[in-house]
Amino acid sequence: MKTLETIKKELKEYDGKNIRIMEVCGTHTSSIFKNGIRSLISPRIKLISGPGCPVCVTASSYIDRLVEYSLKDNHCVLTFGDMMKVKGSELTLTESKAMGGNVKILYSPLGAVKVSMKNPDTQFVFAAVGFETTIPIYALLIEEIIKNNIKNLRIMTSLKTIIPAISYICTNEKNIDAFLCPGHVSVIIGSSVYSEMALKYRKPFVIGGFEGGHIIAAIYEIVRQISNNECNMKNMYQSAVTAEGNEKAKALIDKYFEAADDYWRGIGIIEGSGLKLRTEYKDFDAGSTSSEDVDVTPAGCKCADVILGRITPQECPLFGKACSPLNAVGACMVSSEGACGIWYRNCEV
Amino acid sequence: MKINMSHGSGGKQTEDLINRIFLKHFDNNILNRLEDAAVLDIKGKIAYTTDSFVVTPLFFSGGDIGKLAVCGTVNDICMMGAIPKYLTAGFIIEEGAEIETIDKIAFSMKLSAEEAGIKIVAGDTKVIEGQGGIYINTSGIGEIVKSGVSISNCQKGDAIILSGNLGDHHAAIMSERMEIENNIKSDCAPLVSIVKNLFDSNIEVHCMRDVTRGGLATVLNEISSASNCGVEIYEAVLPISNEVRGLCNILGLDPLYMANEGKMIAVVPGKQAKTALEVVRKSRYGENAQIIGHIVDGSGVTMITTLQGSRILDVLYGEGLPRIC
Numbered sequence: 001m002k003t004l005e006t007i008k009k010e011l012k013e014y015d016g017k018n019i020r021i022m023e024v025c026g027t028h029t030s031s032i033f034k035n036g037i038r039s040l041i042s043p044r045i046k047l048i049s050g051p052g053c054p055v056c057v058t059a060s061s062y063i064d065r066l067v068e069y070s071l072k073d074n075h076c077v078l079t080f081g082d083m084m085k086v087k088g089s090e091l092t093l094t095e096s097k098a099m100g101g102n103v104k105i106l107y108s109p110l111g112a113v114k115v116s117m118k119n120p121d122t123q124f125v126f127a128a129v130g131f132e133t134t135i136p137i138y139a140l141l142i143e144e145i146i147k148n149n150i151k152n153l154r155i156m157t158s159l160k161t162i163i164p165a166i167s168y169i170c171t172n173e174k175n176i177d178a179f180l181c182p183g184h185v186s187v188i189i190g191s192s193v194y195s196e197m198a199l200k201y202r203k204p205f206v207i208g209g210f211e212g213g214h215i216i217a218a219i220y221e222i223v224r225q226i227s228n229n230e231c232n233m234k235n236m237y238q239s240a241v242t243a244e245g246n247e248k249a250k251a252l253i254d255k256y257f258e259a260a261d262d263y264w265r266g267i268g269i270i271e272g273s274g275l276k277l278r279t280e281y282k283d284f285d286a287g288s289t290s291s292e293d294v295d296v297t298p299a300g301c302k303c304a305d306v307i308l309g310r311i312t313p314q315e316c317p318l319f320g321k322a323c324s325p326l327n328a329v330g331a332c333m334v335s336s337e338g339a340c341g342i343w344y345r346n347c348e349v
Numbered sequence: 350m351k352i353n354m355s356h357g358s359g360g361k362q363t364e365d366l367i368n369r370i371f372l373k374h375f376d377n378n379i380l381n382r383l384e385d386a387a388v389l390d391i392k393g394k395i396a397y398t399t400d401s402f403v404v405t406p407l408f409f410s411g412g413d414i415g416k417l418a419v420c421g422t423v424n425d426i427c428m429m430g431a432i433p434k435y436l437t438a439g440f441i442i443e444e445g446a447e448i449e450t451i452d453k454i455a456f457s458m459k460l461s462a463e464e465a466g467i468k469i470v471a472g473d474t475k476v477i478e479g480q481g482g483i484y485i486n487t488s489g490i491g492e493i494v495k496s497g498v499s500i501s502n503c504q505k506g507d508a509i510i511l512s513g514n515l516g517d518h519h520a521a522i523m524s525e526r527m528e529i530e531n532n533i534k535s536d537c538a539p540l541v542s543i544v545k546n547l548f549d550s551n552i553e554v555h556c557m558r559d560v561t562r563g564g565l566a567t568v569l570n571e572i573s574s575a576s577n578c579g580v581e582i583y584e585a586v587l588p589i590s591n592e593v594r595g596l597c598n599i600l601g602l603d604p605l606y607m608a609n610e611g612k613m614i615a616v617v618p619g620k621q622a623k624t625a626l627e628v629v630r631k632s633r634y635g636e637n638a639q640i641i642g643h644i645v646d647g648s649g650v651t652m653i654t655t656l657q658g659s660r661i662l663d664v665l666y667g668e669g670l671p672r673i674c
Contacts, residue, residue: 008656034603036658082601107527107600114528212656325666336601345663 014042025182026053026337035212049339063088070101116153154286164273190245266304303330357476387470396431399488411534415454419461430498431491443479465539503576508622519607538611564606582642
């Protein structure tokens with residue numbers, strides 16, 4: 001078995017053909033910067049950020065609906081912090097709050113149950129945004145709403161599934177050689193789905209954890225496979241990811257949600273890439289995303305090209321000029337998991 | 350009993366409030382005279398600063414707004430090479446605030462002021478409409494005992510000592526606001542002991558800065574820019590408690606950008622680094638101190654990561670909001 005030092009040395013000295021690896025998850029992107037991974041590998045190995053930040057792919061019309069609720073009498077929008085700064089077609093939730101809108105930041109969806117029971121005269125709308133990692137918790141939230149017979153809390157979903165997005169990239173973008181698959185999402189969906197992808201698209205799919213050492217090991221495995229003309233799924237996060245994933249969580253998702261076409265900010269509709277509340281739970285829906293959603297892309301914004309791996313954040317003409325974390329034009333600059341924001345904060349200007 | 354507008358009228362109720370709470374707790378021969386202004390005896394150069402405190406909740410694990418209001422100003426004075434002497438306190442109180450709450454806050458200020466060796470010599474109270482909020486402004490004066498301590502005074506080869514764990518205050522406040530149960534306590538504390546001991550041990554301190562809003566990364570950038578130098582720090586030696594690290598992982602926060610209220614950095618000549626570290630570690634609130642990096646050529650702040658990669662640290666942008674996943 002090779003030591004971390006040997007692996008680091010080999011990656012630094014790699015002089016084979018150029019390899020472009022897409023890390024799908026924003027937490028990976030963040031960890032790559034925090035650990036200085038780029039400084040540890042050969043410039044021939046490019047790390048490209050993918051579409052795995054839920055905030056970055058939410059349509060602007062969805063934000064508009066949240067803003068509208070926040071400004072309505074007796075209404076309150078409950079949200080995670082990241083959504084506060086994402087622009088709708090005109091306003092962010094931060095701006096609507098400054099105008100007197102009622103917005104409260106939560107850290108857990110189940111906190112919504114508590115706050116709505118405490119304030120029975122206020123109508124609450126929970127902004128349920130996320131990938132497979134957070135969706136089971138939204139399912140639990142619906143269960144709690146039903147169990148406690150809560151009448152003043154509904155959810156507005158913008159829920160995406162990662163596999164259709166990766167398939168979309170494999171079909172439409174020819175410049176990605178391999179995928180560093182998301183650790184958290186894979187805990188839920190399992191590793192076997194990537195085996196099919198590896199076979200179908202003839203690329204390595206490697207699941208990695210989030211520590212610096214995990215990421216280095218996953219990159220090394222990808223480089224090894226490409227150097228040997230292999231294209232396999234490899235689960236390098238076995239402590240958390242099983243072949244079939246978390247069956248209980250998957251059953252919970254399936255109970256309340258069903259697949260639907262969904263709109264991805266900057267990209268458009270990806271078939272079967274969203275989850276919506278099943279018809280029998282429609283009463284809990286405050287206006288979730290669908291293929292009907294629309295998006296206002298600000299002039300010059302290249303967020304879509306960034307999350308599809310066509311360009312790096314630095315290659316967007318607005319990056320670091322018109323668009324910065326203090327004055328974000330595109331959603332990717334807003335979130336702590338958004339590629340542009342991560343690149344900017346880490347001085348890749 | 351609750352505060353109402355008459356407590357701010359300047360009449361009988363105002364006098365009662367002052368006598369029953371502020372004079373009782375802050376009791377000293379300068380304040381007790383109740384003159385229009387405090388008359389102070391001070392020699393030589395002074396450091397003079399002010400700060401306002403608007404924290405919610407008013408009471409949190411490890412502290413409260415009163416302790417914060419004293420320690421915040423005390424620490425700013427200390428960072429200029431001064432020993433804190435006198436403090437003023439202005440209270441803006443919204444009607445509806447409980448008098449008992451104000452009493453608790455004033456008592457907490459008394460304890461912190463005693464520990465820091467500072468006298469609260471003047472004050473003011475205003476009552477405004479509202480919902481029971483309490484805001485405090487303090488200003489303070491200290492006697493300079495070591496001149497030339499400045500963020501523009503760092504020199505190549507200097508060592509950077511951090512006095513203790515990062516992120517505790519920020520994590521404690523976030524936990525309170527989000528009703529997350531844990532054992533994290535705010536680090537809110539006066540840093541007088543560390544600063545006095547450094548000077549008493551003849552450490553040639555070039556720069557001191559308390560690591561408050563914006564966190565360590567922001568402070569180091571301020572130093573880099575003011576002293577026209579580069580700063581290099583080492584991730585592996587950064588003191589961060591496991592609980593704060595865990596909370597940061599859950600909420601997507603970075604301890605390098607989180608606020609502290611009882612932590613400082615001292616930049617000292619490289620050859621005195623070890624001695625200075627021992628001095629800080631033996632001082633109150635300095636037991637977890639570490640030499641976290643050095644002043645180097647160039648510009649900006651670079652962190653050598655645990656994996657030996659390099660990461661550039663910029664200032665904090667916007668507000669550190671909990672992330673979505």
